[in-house]
Amino acid sequence: MTPLAPPLVAHPPARRLVPLLVGLTLLAPLVAVFFGVADLPLGDVAAVLTGGGSAEARSIILDIRLPRIVTGMLAGMQLATAGFLLQTITRNPLADPSLIGVSQGATLSVTLFLMIAVYSHDPTPTTLVALPWSWLPAVGMLGGLVAGGLIYLMTLRHDLGPLRLTLCGVAMGALLQALALGIVAGWGSSRMEVLLEWLSGSLYARRWEHAVFLAPFTVAGLAVLPLLRRPLELLRFESTVARSFGSAYRRDFSAVLFVSCALAASAVGAVGPIVFVGLIVPHLARKLARGHFPLVLPLTVALGAITVTVCDLLGRLLGGADEIPIGVVTALCGVPVLIALLRRTP
Amino acid sequence: MLLHARDLTVRYGQRTALSGFALQLEPGEVRALIGPNGSGKSTALQALAGLVGAAAGRVEIEGRSVFAMGRRELARHLAFLPQQPVAPDEMTVGQLVRQGRFAHVGLFKSYGPDDEATIAWALDSTGLARFAERPLNALSGGERQRAWISAALAQEARILFLDEPTTFLDIGYQVELLDLVYRLSRERGVAVVMAIHDLNQAMSVADRISVMEGGRCVFDGEPGALASSGLIERVFRVQGRFVDLAPDAPPHFDVDLLRRHSPVGLTAQSLSH
Ligand SMILES: Nc1ncnc2c1ncn2[C@@H]1O[C@H](COP(=O)(O)OP(=O)(O)O)[C@@H](O)[C@H]1O
Ligand SMILES: [Mg+2]
Numbered sequence: 361m362t363p364l365a366p367p368l369v370a371h372p373p374a375r376r377l378v379p380l381l382v383g384l385t386l387l388a389p390l391v392a393v394f395f396g397v398a399d400l401p402l403g404d405v406a407a408v409l410t411g412g413g414s415a416e417a418r419s420i421i422l423d424i425r426l427p428r429i430v431t432g433m434l435a436g437m438q439l440a441t442a443g444f445l446l447q448t449i450t451r452n453p454l455a456d457p458s459l460i461g462v463s464q465g466a467t468l469s470v471t472l473f474l475m476i477a478v479y480s481h482d483p484t485p486t487t488l489v490a491l492p493w494s495w496l497p498a499v500g501m502l503g504g505l506v507a508g509g510l511i512y513l514m515t516l517r518h519d520l521g522p523l524r525l526t527l528c529g530v531a532m533g534a535l536l537q538a539l540a541l542g543i544v545a546g547w548g549s550s551r552m553e554v555l556l557e558w559l560s561g562s563l564y565a566r567r568w569e570h571a572v573f574l575a576p577f578t579v580a581g582l583a584v585l586p587l588l589r590r591p592l593e594l595l596r597f598e599s600t601v602a603r604s605f606g607s608a609y610r611r612d613f614s615a616v617l618f619v620s621c622a623l624a625a626s627a628v629g630a631v632g633p634i635v636f637v638g639l640i641v642p643h644l645a646r647k648l649a650r651g652h653f654p655l656v657l658p659l660t661v662a663l664g665a666i667t668v669t670v671c672d673l674l675g676r677l678l679g680g681a682d683e684i685p686i687g688v689v690t691a692l693c694g695v696p697v698l699i700a701l702l703r704r705t706p
Numbered sequence: 707m708l709l710h711a712r713d714l715t716v717r718y719g720q721r722t723a724l725s726g727f728a729l730q731l732e733p734g735e736v737r738a739l740i741g742p743n744g745s746g747k748s749t750a751l752q753a754l755a756g757l758v759g760a761a762a763g764r765v766e767i768e769g770r771s772v773f774a775m776g777r778r779e780l781a782r783h784l785a786f787l788p789q790q791p792v793a794p795d796e797m798t799v800g801q802l803v804r805q806g807r808f809a810h811v812g813l814f815k816s817y818g819p820d821d822e823a824t825i826a827w828a829l830d831s832t833g834l835a836r837f838a839e840r841p842l843n844a845l846s847g848g849e850r851q852r853a854w855i856s857a858a859l860a861q862e863a864r865i866l867f868l869d870e871p872t873t874f875l876d877i878g879y880q881v882e883l884l885d886l887v888y889r890l891s892r893e894r895g896v897a898v899v900m901a902i903h904d905l906n907q908a909m910s911v912a913d914r915i916s917v918m919e920g921g922r923c924v925f926d927g928e929p930g931a932l933a934s935s936g937l938i939e940r941v942f943r944v945q946g947r948f949v950d951l952a953p954d955a956p957p958h959f960d961v962d963l964l965r966r967h968s969p970v971g972l973t974a975q976s977l978s979h
Contacts, residue, residue, distance in 0.1 A: 586814075596797075597792070605806065605809065651841065653797075
């Protein structure tokens with residue numbers, strides 16, 4: 361027998377990235393805390409962070425900036441992870457949470473919900489009523505899960521392959537989106553801007569309850585990832601090959617699909633469909649991991665959090681008082697990144 | 707008996723691709739599966755490996771039904787190399803071969819010294835030891851095929867199915883692969899079933915040959931018996947004859963080619979007859 365080949369796991373350049381990314385994941389929110397629409401002196405922010413500070417500064421930091429940053433980070437991790445899982449199992453580099461209809465399902469359910477809420481509370485669309493804001497995350501998530509579930513059932517009736525999933529997902533997504541648009545067009549209420557803001561993906565006015573809503577999903581989602589690590593490696597192959605290597609293909613495919621659906625649906629419910637995070641972040645992670653697959657997932661999680669934090673900060677700083685919704689920032693930043701990545705793809 | 711299949715029938719929609727297929731395999735036996743394109747060789751291998759649903763029939767490994775086994779357990783008994791497998795982009799040779807160990811390590815167990823040694827052996831067996839870090843999409847067709855063979859070897863199963871493993875290999879690596887198959891069977895007692903197109907290679911390496919035609923197995927026996935059956939010419943629609951090259955070697959099939967009887971001046975018109 362030949363001497364042992366060097367263990368193939370060693371991958372020094374990629375290994376060195378991990379501390380860097382952990383550092384960035386901690387640094388990005390810290391920077392984001394210090395900057396915002398309200399001009400707080402840096403000293404005040406630091407005072408609040410160390411437990412002191414004026415009541416006004418405390419309120420701005422603890423009730424507005426921090427919950428917003430935390431919500432964004434959780435949503436970013438979830439969307440990026442969901443995108444990575446979907447890209448892996450569908451073997452489609454363009455897959456993201458909208459592929460399994462989650463975004464569109466959430467959009468439709470939020471649209472319906474807002475319409476019903478507005479009409480049942482307030483028949484004259486000129487008076488303002490307190491909209492049931494706190495319901496939106498749950499409603500959006502439910503819509504996303506139902507859409508994902510429907511697409512799964514459609515796929516299951518055939519052979520549960522990546523192509524089927526993509527075709528059913530695209531068809532169902534288009535249908536749900538069209539329905540939502542139809543309702544919006546027919547509705548024409550002044551309340552539409554509520555919906556439009558949610559639709560563009562926004563972290564505006566995200567409070568601790570949003571973070572608390574998301575946290576269980578983030579924790580549970582990240583906790584099952586180690587279980588999915590090896591099944592995911594095999595799901596990258598076509599099913600014949602994966603199964604002959606010993607993969608329980610249908611079971612693993614379904615499990616990964618379920619996890620990504622739950623991650624994406626809860627995130628979209630809480631912050632709206634922030635586009636491009638689920639699509640681009642996994643590609644960035646793959647570039648950084650340089651072919652070392654086990655590293656891609658942790659990188660995706662970290663980059664998801666960083667991307668959303670930084671993009672939201674940009675939106676707040678560039679937009680001034682009328683901040684730019686994060687979904688717009690991610691789209692604006694995402695397109696050039698996507699083009700740059702594509703240029704380097706053979 | 708290591709593997710026993712009876713009455714296997716596979717349908718793709720209305721079309722029956724395999725009917726009443728039977729196969730028995732002893733430890734250390736090399737079995738060649740030959741037949742024209744579309745005769746059901748790949749289907750037979752996939753049905754035996756439980757990879758396509760059989761409409762009827764049974765496959766047993768040491769008395770246990772393959773269809774009732776979990777995929778991971780089955781993968782420890784049986785390694786299968788499909789005809790034209792596709793690997794994910796950017797995967798390296800080493801990473802591919804590592805997947806062959808999944809059946810042994812499962813979800814959590816990390817790769818031990820035994821696993822690393824097996825991976826090194828599998829790479830070495832196909833001459834790819836120096837290629838471990840190379841991405842698969844930067845290899846030639848033959849090198850890629852050897853990487854897949856290594857992955858199947860890394861599974862360390864006692865049954866090995868190879869679907870046209872020599873297709874992209876030059877004659878040197880074809881011979882090397884056939885020698886490897888022979889050594890695996892004789893030294894490690896691995897039973898090998900391979901679909902193969904080269905009749906003479908099948909005759910020389912196989913202990914037994916199954917001939918497929920239209921989804922049926924029309925011959926199951928030793929190479930010598932196949933030579934005297936006259937089946938080859940009918941099944942493959944060729945003219946030719948078996949000639950003995952050496953006293954105790956299996957006979958060699960010498961196929962008649964049109965050009966042997968056709969002088970250079972042959973006109974297009976006489977060709978059309
Ligand atoms: N996935 C499939 N769907 C439908 N028909 C198939 C499929 N795979 C193979 N067939 C058909 O089954 C028959 C046997 O194919 P196959 O087993 O691949 O033959 P071979 O490997 O001997 O060339 C062929 O007629 C082929 O067209
Ligand atoms: Mg074939």
